[in-house]
Amino acid sequence: MGENAAGEATTPFDGLLLDVDDTLVDTRAAMVAAGTAAVAALWPDVAPEVHRAAGTHFHQDPGGYFTKFTTGEMAFAEMRAARVAEMVRAHGLTEVADVATRFEEAYRPAFRDSVRLFEDVEDLLEQATAAGIRVGALTNSDERATAHKLELSGLSQAFVTVMTTDTLGFGKPDPRVFAHACELLGVAPERTLCVGDHVEVDALAATRAGLHGVWLRRPGPGSPRREELAADDEALARAHGIPVVSSLAEVGPILTGGHASRPERPRGPAGLGPGGASGPDLGGGRAGR
Structure with missing residues (x-):
């Protein structure tokens, strides 16, 4: 974490959790x-x-x-x-x-x-490292498949922790997954940014678990569901104050407090999710791994 002479934080986040599939790796x-x-x-x-x-x-x-x-x-x-x-x-x-x-x-x-790494990944990892931000990977795939993908893409040593569905026996969007990932990362949820390509399973679930979710909506073809519900997904993200980015290059300023502001989550009535809505029933699905 970056600090000034008074020991005060100069970056809005201490931790970064990144989804793997279709976020880091195509x-x-x-x-x-x-x-x-x-x-x-x-x-x-x-x-x-x-x-x-x-x-x-x-x-x-x-x-x-x-x-x-x-x-x-x-x-x-x-x-x-x-x-x-x-x-x-x-x-x-x-x-x-x-x-x-x-x-x-x-x-x-x-x-x-x-297997190929998206071109915007290495720059974000370098920015996070330079700012003293701890970086972890959080994926719904299994441990063996994930280790293979990270090795093939040159990321096997890039993370403080890598958490898969094997870790707890279940995956996102369960809030316990995000809480445990923050524990492994050694960072409080409210000081952690979480980025993924699924608005519900990654960004919204992270936000509901007390982290700051960012939805990465990469351009290009997606699954039929994602194409059909693109407008609904965009509206869902906006309703919950979740930033929508098309590249990890846009995450760097959010992470380090540069040109983009820290995400703000609307506060809802007790018992409801951010923005006062109970939200959809979240499944762990996306086009599978």
């Missing part, structure tokens, strides 16, 4: 590419457009199996196998023996080759 693009490659490997005789459609289906997870993983209802491997099975049914693919295992074997190298 997981959506990597998953679609890897899913497409795996489908092509297992079903080479179907048309290329089917390969792409099925790979996209696997990423989008319309059955909501990733949400069941984040709430502790399914193990990670079970969740992945269920998504493969649903993809096979949805696209009329022929039955393949031991399909989940064979899909993952084809998927892994393609995912490894497709």
